[in-house]
Amino acid sequence: xxxEVMTVEVATATAAGMKAIGAGIAVGMTGIGAGIGEMAxxxxxxxxxxxxxxxxxxxxVFTVLPETIVIFGLVVALLLMFQ
Numbered sequence: 001x002x003x004e005v006m007t008v009e010v011a012t013a014t015a016a017g018m019k020a021i022g023a024g025i026a027v028g029m030t031g032i033g034a035g036i037g038e039m040a041x042x043x044x045x046x047x048x049x050x051x052x053x054x055x056x057x058x059x060x061v062f063t064v065l066p067e068t069i070v071i072f073g074l075v076v077a078l079l080l081m082f083q
Contacts, residue, residue: 023077030073037066 045059 019080019083023080026073026076026080027070030070034066034070037069038063041066 041062045055045063048055049059
């Protein structure tokens with residue numbers, strides 16, 4: 001059985017792969033979380049606007065709030081990739 005040798009090239013490639021996996025998980029999980037949050041907020045916003053048209057601006061703001069979490073995930077992913 002041959003002993004595996006960890007060379008500098010293999011270590012560098014492994015580190016780059018782990019960074020890419022971490023960045024993908026950061027964006028993917030924040031996207032899933034925002035989708036789940038927006039599911040409940042969106043249905044409530046549509047119901048509120050259906051009852052009162054003046055609630056449209058507030059409902060729009062509440063609908064956009066979960067998307068900021070995805071932006072934070074994207075920032076984390078960019079920090080991981082270009083570190």
